Amino acid sequence: MSTRISLAAEPSRSAGGGGGRRRRLLCLAGRYATLIVVLVVMLGPIVWQFLTSIRGRTENVYDGVLPAQPTLDHYVRVAESFPLLQYVGNTLVVAVLAITSNTAFAAMGGYALSRAGWKGRRTVFTVLVATLMFPFESVMISMFLTIRDMGLVDTLVGVWLPGAVSVLNIMVMRAAFLAVPREVEEAAVLDGADEWARFTRVFLPTAKGALAVVCITSFMGAWDDFLWPLLVLTDSDHYTLQLGLKTLAGATTVNDQRLIAAGAMTALLPMLLLFLALQRFFFKGVGDGAVKT
Template sequence: MSPRLAGRYLVLGLTLVVMTGPIVWQFLTSLRGRTENVYAGVLPSEPTLDNYARVAESFPLLQYVGNTLVVAALAVTSNLLFASMGGYALSRPGWKGRKAVFTVLVATLMFPFESVMVSMFLTVRDLGLVDTLAGVWLPGAVSVLNIMIMRAAFLAVPAELEEAAVLDGAGEWARFTRVFLPSARGALAVVCITSFMGAWDDFLWPLLVLTDSDHYTLQLGLKTLAGATTVNDQRLTAAGAIAALAPMVVLFFALQRFFFDGVGEGAVKT
């Protein structure tokens, strides 16, 4: 093995350790018994799944998971619908103002969430959606980044396919649903994964909007678990964190082939 190749493997190995080390540590901590020292070695002496059962007993885990799934499902559905339609519109030539709209949308990406969250909260309050799951979902109903991803994917669709559809008598809606969407399945998978992760992992916005614990999402529930004086146990916190991570891991591995295809589609033409 050449020194250059060995150096690449070394860098990749170090990156793997840095990226996955905290997750592996959390997982191993969640397997430790009640009396076992959390810092006593790397591997638990007597692995047990008891901590996961204790998490479910300590707070309404299933209720928080259900609330989060509702928000995530709404976010995925609305992003797939609006991002694909918006990306398609921005990819179509021949209408005035297309470049101006594209420029404005890209410019909004420069503003951090913290700079607009007050105005967003006031809007949600005026709509009467404070302390509702709809209020949690609404700001993430469509992402500008997802619109850009779909636009890039649609621009990469060969013009010959659309021309053939036009010759066959397909209208605008038929071309969109039968030509462009099937050709951008990878980009749709990217939108699905990013939308789900954004809704599932969101903590700050639900913290601002929700006040009733019955409406808490999973991240807020885990915060109450970690901060509760009666259950301040690192094993429980680790088990809750792993339980929250599991759905995202499953979703990614289920869609990873489409995900990487979608990344490639977005890099073909912008």
């Protein structure tokens, strides 16, 4: 009797195993299909923009996907149409200032918020998080009036100052410092390390990934900003790259989409290079920030 039952049950188990494999294959196919859709949505516009920037002058922009006569002449025309190097230099000044100030202040602020034992820590943390609810447009006018009263209108310092430190960067550093084991700090205290020594020699070396996240986000914010420089800057000699690209459409008598696409790719290239150089630390920092908040 038992033999019959086991033999009768075997086909059902086999059938169930086959159904399970099919479900797993369907789930795997669904995941890959989703990833492919996301990849096309995210990279499709960038690829199309690049292909547009290398199309020949006589080609129709919407004629096929691949250009029939690829050329890099439009990138040369971008450099000749407006002072590209000057605008890039202005943007780099703002970006370097933003990276420096954000890494310094976000690290110190995140360290202070991650340490217990001082009154008002939770209140400060709550206030900082609450500021994230206000969009930039709601405080834009007051920020401009403040910069004007400080005499920083039409200066690169006026462009940089509102973004000198970001609350999100402080939160990233706080999360990274909270992930440091308590025993490590206690060992440093027993070795005679003071507060500054623990911060610079124990906590900062363990938060390299978070610092990379701060560097990348600060650079992208400064490099890609358009609205705030548009409000602050009036002299074209102080224009950042994004404001310079705004004038690119009027730099020629014909609104050439190939020229505009080449200018946009020129602005995108430094961000891609920075991310590729720091991506290993970036993903490590994102993972460290997810350990404990």
